[in-house]
Amino acid sequence: MQQTEERNLELSPRIVNTRDRRRNHAIQFELGEITARFENNVSSIKAQFGLVEQLENDGNLQYKDILRSQIVFLDSAFDFFMHEITKFGMVQIFQGIWEKTEKYNNFAIRLGDISDVLQNPEQENWFLDIVNDSYAEDTFMSADTVISQLKLIGLKWQNIADRAFFEQGSTISTKDKFKGTLNSLFLRRNQIAHQADCRHETGDKIDIDREFVESYIDNIENIVHAIIDEIAAKA
Secondary structure (H helix, E strand, O other): OOOOOOOOOOOOOOOOOOOOOOOOOOOOOOHHHHHHHHHHHHHHHHHOHHHHHHHHHOOOOOHHHHHHHHHHHHHHHHHHHHHHHHHHHHHHHHOOOOOOOHHHHOOOOOHHHHHHHHHOOOOOOHHHHHHHHHHOOOOOOOHHHHHHHHHHOOOOHHHHHHHHHOOOOOOOOHHHHHHHHHHHHHHHHHHHHHHOOEOOOOOOEOOOOHHHHHHHHHHHHHHHHHHHHHHHHHO
């Protein structure tokens, strides 16, 4: 009978301090850098209007697909802006510059992250890394998610709505304009990105024109500038 190879059943000593550290640490951007990044992204989106005009003049209907891509990129630029503003605000609170909010006090930190910090006390910007990892896969495009993040860092979304959408004599409240703009843009972005901008009922393409895109660019720029102004008012 063939002898089986003996297995080593002895326990090996546990190797400590071998947990993989984050390879890519989050970068802390100043408010001016965050604003500049958003403005650069929007400038790139606006630059596509040149191609839109050229294709439209040639009678090439593909210009409508460029318009659709602008909607997707616009909402993505705003989403990225909100992520950066969230990190900025959370660090401001953590450093004692801004007052703590209820949502900040209830911010959950995983035990694994706490263990990592304790094992690597020399690690810089650990709090920023935790915030970045916590929200990396979230999207901040709908009105509810944007309002939630603004509350998290202590920004009054009603003030932001007033700054962005106040219009003398308007019968629509600034709050409704704020929510309506974000929700309708998010809806259209999803229709384009997930449905090829086709109606579920008929399969027909939803029409789009330059005026539609420009109006959303203007409104999102107004919201972003209002958020920056609200932050400046906290200083």
